[in-house]
Amino acid sequence: MNGADLTNGLGAARIKACCATGYSSDLVSMLLGTSYHPGGTQLTRRLLDAVDLQPGERLADVASGVGTTALLAVQEYNAIVDGIDLSASNVARATAAVEAAGIDERARFQHGDAEALPLGDAGWDVIVCECALCTFPDKPIAVAEMARVLRPGGRVGISDVTADRDRLPAELTGLGAWIGCVADARPAEEYEALLTAHGLRVRLVEPHREALDRMVLQIAARIELLRMMQRDRAAALGLDFDRIRPILSATQHAVENGALGYALIVAEKPCA
Numbered sequence: 001m002n003g004a005d006l007t008n009g010l011g012a013a014r015i016k017a018c019c020a021t022g023y024s025s026d027l028v029s030m031l032l033g034t035s036y037h038p039g040g041t042q043l044t045r046r047l048l049d050a051v052d053l054q055p056g057e058r059l060a061d062v063a064s065g066v067g068t069t070a071l072l073a074v075q076e077y078n079a080i081v082d083g084i085d086l087s088a089s090n091v092a093r094a095t096a097a098v099e100a101a102g103i104d105e106r107a108r109f110q111h112g113d114a115e116a117l118p119l120g121d122a123g124w125d126v127i128v129c130e131c132a133l134c135t136f137p138d139k140p141i142a143v144a145e146m147a148r149v150l151r152p153g154g155r156v157g158i159s160d161v162t163a164d165r166d167r168l169p170a171e172l173t174g175l176g177a178w179i180g181c182v183a184d185a186r187p188a189e190e191y192e193a194l195l196t197a198h199g200l201r202v203r204l205v206e207p208h209r210e211a212l213d214r215m216v217l218q219i220a221a222r223i224e225l226l227r228m229m230q231r232d233r234a235a236a237l238g239l240d241f242d243r244i245r246p247i248l249s250a251t252q253h254a255v256e257n258g259a260l261g262y263a264l265i266v267a268e269k270p271c272a
Contacts, residue, residue: 038211044068054077065085084117095109153270202267
């Protein structure tokens with residue numbers, strides 16, 4: 001894999017920059033709310049339960065966004081959280097959120113790349129990464145970084161879009177689809193293989209396609225509401241109503257026919 005272009009010619013730096021900009025934009029907040037992944041906080045709770053997060057354990061949240069998962073992990077599980085995100089804007093918003101909640105001594109955020117985590121070796125009990133691995137240009141390196149940071153006996157929990165790429169329509173390829181977590185999503189078996197290849201033992205795989213279906217419908221409803229109520233503002237933020245309609249339609253069809261899905265995967269790092 002070394003030296004290979006894993007981005008279909010789009011360029012890793014360009015993809016990272018567009019994802020960081022996209023997921024810190026006001027438009028994404030308008031379309032997704034406070035939780036940027038299918039299933040929202042309900043599926044986050046399922047993920048934290050599945051990794052058996054215990055009070056006092058250190059959790060690293062890779063691609064931590066605006067801090068929604070960190071707030072939940074501290075307030076409901078009494079964890080200590082380090083969030084890493086490629087967007088400086090998201091880091092600032094997450095920091096402000098935990099300060100406002102009075103839990104900033106238990107949750108901190110820093111700018112960082114998932115493919116070069118700014119964390120030491122074997123120091124974290126749990127790592128979570130929600131709907132983001134699919135956007136990382138070099139997934140093997142990102143998984144290797146998670147394995148490096150995790151202590152022996154620690155657990156990693158991933159939730160992500162799954163895809164049968166041979167069945168994706170043309171509307172769901174290219175840079176926009178990459179940022180939208182579709183273009184480089186993999187079958188659940190490939191995510192499992194990535195984890196296993198880096199010494200992690202997969203212990204749970206759960207399908208959650210219904211969560212993706214609900215999220216697509218929610219986005220479609222919010223776009224329609226914006227079209228009726230805030231058309232000019234949404235357009236000023238970059239929403240192209242004519243262009244988004246066929247993309248959403250293609251996404252809904254791909255979910256319905258099983259070409260797209262969503263999965264929760266938990267693995268552990270053996271003690272020896």
